Amino acid sequence: MKVLVTGAAGFIGFHTSKxxxxxxxxxxxLDxxxxxYDPTLKEARLAQLVPLPGFEFARLDLGDRAGLEALFRAHRFDRVVNLAAQAGVRYSLINPHAYIDVNIVGFMNVxxxxxxxxxxxxxFASSSSVYGSNTAMPFEVSQNVDHPLSLYAATKKANELMAHTYAHLYRLPMTGLRFxxxxxxxxxxxxxxFIFxxxxLKGxxxxxxxxxxxxxxxxxxxxIVEGVVRTLDKVAEPDPAWDSASPDPATSTAPYRIYNIGNNNPVELMYFIAQIERATGRKAILNMLPMQPGDVERTYAGVDALVEAVGFKPATPIEEGIDRFVRWYRDFYKVN
Structure with missing residues (x-):
């Protein structure tokens, strides 16, 4: 297939493209x-992709409607993976307009x-942030998600609604993934x-x-990437069991699906820090602070719908994942 991956120089987009x-x-x-954040890291990711057979880079902003239309006309894509977004809960308190420009207007153009x-x-990428003030655990795609706690979360919920509208009106198959x-x-x-x-390591x-x-x-x-690729291959279809009297938010009479992609195993923050200490061989200096605006206390993904749809359940242990990250960090930044 010929696939457009937006946000290809970003973290998830880079790995998905590979x-x-x-x-x-x-x-x-596209990126x-x-x-x-540091563009040199994005450029380093891109430098890994450019030499690979079958890859072409388009430096373009999703807000450039004419440029995006020209790109689609020129390439005749089979499928699209939209990972470009303005990310970050706390940054949405500082620069809210960026979230509307990219996550709403940019997604509309896509x-x-x-x-x-x-x-x-x-x-397309959604986020666990859409669960907002929900407290029933684990978070299930069948839950109501109408109470976001940050503008970032609100834009991701809006993306899901926009996608459903296009699936309904134009029978455009859409699948949203809550990372x-x-x-x-x-x-x-x-x-x-990364921050920790x-x-x-710097003390x-x-x-x-x-x-x-x-x-x-x-x-x-x-x-995450395994989930993205498997869902890309499983084209969203209407749900014949969907009931308007008891509507399931994750499916529809339109070709539309929503899935969680999570490890299905919440990890306490202090254990997470302890594992970074173990992997780095250094003790952390802790600056204990109160809850920040827009934050949620706990996330926990219910993944039964994903497993049923594509036969995959994320399972990498946190200890193994942290070891791999720390090895990469030391190598990339030349840190002993």
Whole structure:
């Protein structure tokens, strides 16, 4: 297949592109290489992709409607994986307009291009953040998610609604994936795994929010990518059992599906830090802080729908994943 991967120089987009190329697909990777975090890391990821057979890079912003339309016309994509987004819960408190520009307007442009170019299936990134103030654990795709706690979460919920509308109106197959705290080699510098490892190795204190009482369903990057690729191959279809009197938010009479991709095993933050200490051989200096606005205390993915649909359940142990990340970090940044 010829697949468009947006956000290809980003963490998940980079790994997804490699996986698709590795199985013989042709990939056009789109990215604007913005400076939300260190562009040199994005460029280093891209440098790994460019030499690979079947890869082509398009430096483009999703907000560039004319440019995106021209790209679709030129390439005649079979399928689309939309991973480009303005990420980060806390940053959405500082620069909310970026989330509307990229996650809403940019996604709208993607949907319109898919609609007018006969795309057979579009898989898009949602987030565990959409569960907001829900407390029933584990989080299930059948739950109501109408109470987001950050603008970032609200834009991801909006993406799901927009996707359903296009699936309904134009029979465009759409699958949304709610990612749960992704980590691993080549990860984002604004994520806790990266921040904690960097500061622990430098002997700097780390900020521990909610006094360390958080728990996250940390999901290793290889598991995320496996889920992305498997769902891309399983084109969303209408659910014949969908009941308008008792509607399931994760399916529809339209070709639309929502899945969680998480490790199905929440890890306490203090255990997470202890494992980084073990892997680095250094003790962390802890700066205990209260809960931050927009944060949720606990995430826990119910993955039965994913297992039933594509026969895959993420399972990389947190200890193994942290070891792999720390080895990559030491090698990439030349840290002893």
């Amino acid at each position: 996986a698709l190329l590795g199985r013989g697909d042709t990939v056009v990777g 604007n290489l913005n400076d939300y 949907l319109e291009c898919c609609r007018h170019n006969g795309i057979a299936h579009c898989v 749960f705290t992704v980590y691993g080699p080549w990860g984002r510098p604004d994520m806790s795994m 490892t960097s500061k622990i 700097e204190p780390i900020d521990v929010f909610n006094n360390g009482k958080h728990a996250r369903d940390f999901t290793y990057i290889d598991d």
